[in-house]
């Protein structure tokens with residue numbers, strides 16, 4: 001079979017991951033069958049672990065990466081269940097749906113934690129974070145979501161990480177929706193552990209997720225309570241150190257796709273890739289404002305990856321109908337994740353560029369016209 005002769009329909013995904021992938025990444029999954037215990041496969045994983053550290057500019061002497069088979073939420077689970085010493089507390093900085101998920105994980109394991117809540121459309125208050133850390137010497141772990149994908153707000157991880165370190169805590173950051181997009185410097189950004197997933201910034205398929213973090217802190221966590229059999233960080237790390245592979249069966253084909261995706265990441269280049277996502281983001285804003293749509297998050301606080309849009313106040317507006325119209329034409333839009341407001345989201349992830357956004361707005365505008373939604377769209381305030 002000649003791989004290049006396979007034609008796959010190209011869909012433009014404007015949802016917050018999985019993202020649109022290149023054909024070369026799709027086809028990289030088609031490989032001869034291989035048992036993942038073979039040294040050939042082990043060496044593929046070894047190189048991948050190094051590359052994952054390199055993407056966030058980590059010193060390979062200090063940082064390592066540990067791979068897990070699952071979606072992004074799995075590595076949130078791993079970091080929280082594995083990195084809290086006995087009798088200590090986690091502080092979750094919470095201004096959105098993904099940090100609320102971290103709180104749910106703490107609740108699920110019965111981990112002592114503080115849910116420090118801020119409004120979903122506001123940046124967390126650093127003074128309040130410092131006050132909380134000062135008041136409670138039992139806090140050992142500070143957890144922050146970099147880009148709150150539910151709204152698109154960018155949290156000040158470098159400052160929060162500095163506060164965590166000032167009070168002898170580790171800084172754990174959910175970078176799942178920024179890794180391999182928004183440039184991250186793991187050391188300068190005061191990150192001890194961050195997380196990523198193959199289907200977002202790397203533009204591969206779902207099924208492989210990573211923790212990137214400090215080797216000495218993983219070693220130290222050996223003596224912490226092990227709260228999960230399958231998804232404990234130390235246990236998985238130990239297996240990688242001893243045998244160079246996951247404890248249990250890895251997602252073989254996704255690994256091959258992700259190897260190709262990493263190759264394409266380095267070929268495009270960190271700055272060029274981020275510049276592309278930003279121009280896609282600008283094109284989304286431009287298209288929306290031409291139609292009169294309004295944002296939920298202040299423009300200067302948006303990370304550049306997710307635009308959250310308020311539903312217009314129009315009896316003919318029906319998100320599902322608009323979605324279906326666009327979907328049938330190869331464009332996927334996504335509902336919002338804010339309990340108190342009706343919103344939808346358009347994201348700049350994936351192997352897409354400005355032309356795709358222009359094509360999308362032609363289809364989206366036709367959808368509004370078809371269902372007789374007023375243009376420009378109407379709001380009451």
Ligand SMILES: *Cc1c(COP(=O)(O)O)cnc(C)c1O
Nearest residue numbers: 071072073098147149174176177
């Ligand atoms: C996508 C995402 C996750 C993980 O979601 P999964 O559906 O489990 O892959 C976690 N945190 C953030 C910020 C995300 O954007």
